[in-house]
Amino acid sequence: MKISALLFLVLLFAAFSYFMARQKITTAYRQHKSSHKILTLPKYFGYVAALCALLPALVVLLFLQMVEEPYINSEIATYISSEHIDANQNLDLYLNEIKSADTPEKVAALSEEKQLVYQRYHEIEQTTATTISVVVLAISILLTIGALKKININTPARKVFEKIIEGILLLAASIAIMTTVGIVFSVLFESTRFFGEVPILSFMFGTEWSPQTAIRADQVGSSAAFGAVPLFVGTMLISFIALLVSVPLGLMSAIYLSEYASRSIRSIAKPVLEILAGIPTVVYGFFAALTVAPFIRGLGESIGLSVASESALAAGLVMGIMIIPFVSSLSDDVLSAVPQSLREGSLGLGATRSETIIKVLIPAALPGIVGGVLLAASRAIGETMIVVMAAGLAANLTVNPLEAVTTVTVQIVTLLTGDQEFDSAKTLAAFALGLMLFVTTLVLNVIALHVVRKYREQYE
Amino acid sequence: MNNTDLVKQSLQKRYLKERMFKAMGFISIATAILFLLILLTDIIGKALPAFTQTNIALEVKLSADDLGINANSSESEIRNADYRKVIREALSRLFPEVTSRKDKRELYTLTSMGAEFQLRDAIMDNPQLIDTTQRIEFLADDDVAAVVKGAIDRNLPESDRRVKNQKLAWIESLETKGQINSTFNWQFFSNGDSREPEMAGIKGAILGSFFTLLVTLALSFPIAVAAAIYLEEFAPKNRFIDFIEININNLAAVPSIVFGLLGLAVFINFFNMPRSAPVVGGIVLSLMTLPTIIIASRSAIKAVPPSLREAALGLGASKMQSVFHHVLPAALPGILTGTIIGMAQALGETAPLLMIGMVAFIVDIPQTLVEPSTVLPIQVFLWADSPERGFLEKTSAAILVLLFFLVAMNAIAIYLRKKFEKKW
Numbered sequence: 001m002k003i004s005a006l007l008f009l010v011l012l013f014a015a016f017s018y019f020m021a022r023q024k025i026t027t028a029y030r031q032h033k034s035s036h037k038i039l040t041l042p043k044y045f046g047y048v049a050a051l052c053a054l055l056p057a058l059v060v061l062l063f064l065q066m067v068e069e070p071y072i073n074s075e076i077a078t079y080i081s082s083e084h085i086d087a088n089q090n091l092d093l094y095l096n097e098i099k100s101a102d103t104p105e106k107v108a109a110l111s112e113e114k115q116l117v118y119q120r121y122h123e124i125e126q127t128t129a130t131t132i133s134v135v136v137l138a139i140s141i142l143l144t145i146g147a148l149k150k151i152n153i154n155t156p157a158r159k160v161f162e163k164i165i166e167g168i169l170l171l172a173a174s175i176a177i178m179t180t181v182g183i184v185f186s187v188l189f190e191s192t193r194f195f196g197e198v199p200i201l202s203f204m205f206g207t208e209w210s211p212q213t214a215i216r217a218d219q220v221g222s223s224a225a226f227g228a229v230p231l232f233v234g235t236m237l238i239s240f241i242a243l244l245v246s247v248p249l250g251l252m253s254a255i256y257l258s259e260y261a262s263r264s265i266r267s268i269a270k271p272v273l274e275i276l277a278g279i280p281t282v283v284y285g286f287f288a289a290l291t292v293a294p295f296i297r298g299l300g301e302s303i304g305l306s307v308a309s310e311s312a313l314a315a316g317l318v319m320g321i322m323i324i325p326f327v328s329s330l331s332d333d334v335l336s337a338v339p340q341s342l343r344e345g346s347l348g349l350g351a352t353r354s355e356t357i358i359k360v361l362i363p364a365a366l367p368g369i370v371g372g373v374l375l376a377a378s379r380a381i382g383e384t385m386i387v388v389m390a391a392g393l394a395a396n397l398t399v400n401p402l403e404a405v406t407t408v409t410v411q412i413v414t415l416l417t418g419d420q421e422f423d424s425a426k427t428l429a430a431f432a433l434g435l436m437l438f439v440t441t442l443v444l445n446v447i448a449l450h451v452v453r454k455y456r457e458q459y460e
Numbered sequence: 461m462n463n464t465d466l467v468k469q470s471l472q473k474r475y476l477k478e479r480m481f482k483a484m485g486f487i488s489i490a491t492a493i494l495f496l497l498i499l500l501t502d503i504i505g506k507a508l509p510a511f512t513q514t515n516i517a518l519e520v521k522l523s524a525d526d527l528g529i530n531a532n533s534s535e536s537e538i539r540n541a542d543y544r545k546v547i548r549e550a551l552s553r554l555f556p557e558v559t560s561r562k563d564k565r566e567l568y569t570l571t572s573m574g575a576e577f578q579l580r581d582a583i584m585d586n587p588q589l590i591d592t593t594q595r596i597e598f599l600a601d602d603d604v605a606a607v608v609k610g611a612i613d614r615n616l617p618e619s620d621r622r623v624k625n626q627k628l629a630w631i632e633s634l635e636t637k638g639q640i641n642s643t644f645n646w647q648f649f650s651n652g653d654s655r656e657p658e659m660a661g662i663k664g665a666i667l668g669s670f671f672t673l674l675v676t677l678a679l680s681f682p683i684a685v686a687a688a689i690y691l692e693e694f695a696p697k698n699r700f701i702d703f704i705e706i707n708i709n710n711l712a713a714v715p716s717i718v719f720g721l722l723g724l725a726v727f728i729n730f731f732n733m734p735r736s737a738p739v740v741g742g743i744v745l746s747l748m749t750l751p752t753i754i755i756a757s758r759s760a761i762k763a764v765p766p767s768l769r770e771a772a773l774g775l776g777a778s779k780m781q782s783v784f785h786h787v788l789p790a791a792l793p794g795i796l797t798g799t800i801i802g803m804a805q806a807l808g809e810t811a812p813l814l815m816i817g818m819v820a821f822i823v824d825i826p827q828t829l830v831e832p833s834t835v836l837p838i839q840v841f842l843w844a845d846s847p848e849r850g851f852l853e854k855t856s857a858a859i860l861v862l863l864f865f866l867v868a869m870n871a872i873a874i875y876l877r878k879k880f881e882k883k884w
Binding site: 066069158162165166168169170172173174175176177179180182183186187189190248249250252253255256257259260261265268269272273275276278279280281282283284285286287289290291321324325350352353354355357358375378379381382383384385388389409412413416417430431434437438441442445446449 | 467474475477478481482484485486487488489491492493495496499502503682683684686687689690691694695703704707708709710711713714715716717718719721722724725726731732747750751754778779780804807808809810811814815817819837838840841844845852855856859862863866870
């Protein structure tokens with residue numbers, strides 16, 4: 001039975017038990033009309049009965065769905081080995097070929113041996129599908145019958161229902177935890193496999209990065225090197241340029257908008273900043289690679305400097321512009337959190353506005369601004385598309401912004417796009433880089449959020 | 461000299477400083493605005509040529525002998541007939557002076573690789589065309605289009621020009637004969653991706669984006685609203701809840717590419733879900749947008765005044781009833797606004813989808829949630845990487861389409877906020 005049909009049947013049972021339970025309680029209320037106060041609306045009994053038919057069945061279905069494929073695979077593997085069929089290649093590939101035969105022509109094109117396996121595969125698939133359907137439907141029906149029998153006027157149906165809903169709400173809220181755990185485990189698991197092949201110290205402190213393993217052993221540079229220092233330096237260089245652009249511009253924009261700007265300027269500038277924040281990073285990347293980088297190159301050549309066509313400067317500059325709205329909105333928040341009395345005190349003593357801002361507001365808001373800069377730094381470090389499109393691929397260990405450097409995110413993307421086996425050190429290296437990225441940004445975020453919170457409390 | 465004089469003396473300097481500071485603020489804002497203007501004009505300027513399509517009108521003799529089919533041929537026979545030959549003959553007839561093999565080969569590149577399919581489709585629609593001579597407008601090759609649109613400068617010396625003199629002469633002769641014309645490029649909106657720039661369209665990417673966002677919305681909206689309700693209305697104050705809140709705040713700042721790594725390791729490698737499929741992309745993007753929507757929904761719920769809850773409770777509603785019957789409807793406009801903004805963010809996201817293999821070159825237009833497909837931002841990325849010149853304008857045009865959707869979504873969000881916003 002197809003999943004959709006199965007789901008439909010289970011939903012049908014749920015609807016059925018809803019109406020039955022409601023009916024039962026409505027009749028019961030009628031019979032007890034005088035002697036019993038109605039505490040719970042009949043629909044709540046219906047809801048509880050429906051959830052009984054629905055929830056456990058769905059949970060079981062989900063679980064069975066997850067174990068179905070591994071089970072079928074292992075069954076076929078046993079069949080293949082018991083029939084002494086020479087799979088002579090990767091078992092996964094073999095199975096894929098059989099599974100992808102979904103039309104009679106494709107089946108006919110398979111070799112005789114494979115057709116046997118194909119038939120066996122279909123048998124197993126059929127039996128598991130039937131088993132799943134039967135189990136799920138049985139659970140649904142049994143629980144429906146049980147619920148309908150047990151429910152009576154004294155069941156605290158509304159409370160039970162609300163408890164279940166609260167549980168579901170809590171489950172939804174904990175998805176955030178599950179996501180974090182998922183990230184940590186997936187990255188950590190693959191990274192440990194990587195560090196099994198490449199020692200962690202040579203990864204962290206090595207200065208040569210060339211993940212390409214040669215196909216022939218006698219090729220030049222046949223052994224891959226995984227020293228990530230050039231990537232770290234490149235990432236820091238580009239992020240530093242980005243911060244150099246975005247922090248002054250963002251901070252000054254925020255100051256100007258909140259302290260000086262007239263209503264009309266604000267009504268133009270605020271949406272512009274929002275648009276800048278909303279432009280997809282791939283657009284910035286395109287702009288950086290095709291417009292800004294050639295422009296900088298031309299500019300550099302006209303004053304006699306040699307500029308790489310994928311210079312760190314171009315990527316950093318555009319990334320800086322991208323982060324301006326982020327810095328400005330964070331600074332705006334912290335500046336407006338400074339109590340008005342501080343401003344008025346300073347102005348009352350005869351300071352000009354700029355003196356008030358520089359000598360009173362900024363020092364008072366400094367922790368918040370620092371927090372904002374840290375968040376911006378974490379944003380710059382994790383930014384991917386701009387650097388993928390505008391920064392280089394080759395790992396140069398340099399701090400010259402006119403040369404091409406590569407970053408952690410660029411390498412993750414290049415290592416993981418394209419067809420590769422998932423077990424090679426090359427792909428696993430991407431996860432090790434991902435781990436570094438995750439840890440760095442996590443630390444920056446935790447510090448930043450802590451600083452900002454401490455600062456807020458100071459004025460509350 | 462007393463203090464007043466001292467102050468007066470320094471006043472001018474201080475006022476100058478004040479003005480300079482103010483000017484610096486203005487310059488900062490102006491820089492941001494200027495950059496946005498440059499970005500938009502640059503992209504719009506590059507994109508405009510993509511919306512016109514260059515055609516070459518040719519007299520093709522659809523003789524039954526040459527094609528090897530007649531009006532009674534079966535559909536598969538018509539499908540497999542040799543249309544290339546007829547088009548080549550039509551070109552040769554126009555330029556009879558071209559005789560050498562090499563030149564002829566060059567001549568045949570005037571029309572697009574797609575021209576033969578164009579002819580095939582025309583004949584399959586109307587087999588009566590066989591054995592007639594028709595004037596049909598064929599799609600021009602991207603180099604021809606570039607010359608016609610002026611993207612390749614005809615006055616450059618031949619060595620610097622991608623289209624050489626010989627070909628340029630053919631194009632100019634066609635132009636003087638009035639056999640080259642330009643029409644609005646509908647194909648851009650109705651075709652899938654292609655290796656030939658003149659045939660490439662974004663329909664596949666738009667549908668891929670649509671399917672992906674559908675999954676994202678279906679997952680993230682209910683989960684985020686449920687989480688927000690729980691955290692605002694039901695959560696007790698304890699360490700576990702604190703931990704959830706810390707996690708949500710952190711996830712909001714985790715680089716998007718890390719979500720891609722999660723998707724690759726967990727959904728594709730562990731759960732064996734299909735690579736490049738919108739369903740996996742949707743799941744990854746929904747995990748990524750959850751924090752945004754949760755945070756927006758929480759502030760919308762928080763903005764509902766307590767008096768509403770208390771009134772409901774006072775009239776005998778349970779906590780759950782007061783939340784679902786009164787607080788949630790009042791907070792819904794704010795929640796929807798936050799959701800649309802989260803969806804816009806998901807629409808523009810590229811990096812996590814690169815990780816789960818949505819970068820593949822896909823010609824077919826996806827029909828379901830599990831077929832390999834690509835999305836708009838990735839189409840931009842792929843085209844931006846292509847060396848052919850014709851893809852430059854396509855890239856910019858795809859960006860314009862992407863920006864159009866983003867603007868539309870944000871406009872809806874702003875409209876909702878304006879229309880339903882209540883000051884309590």
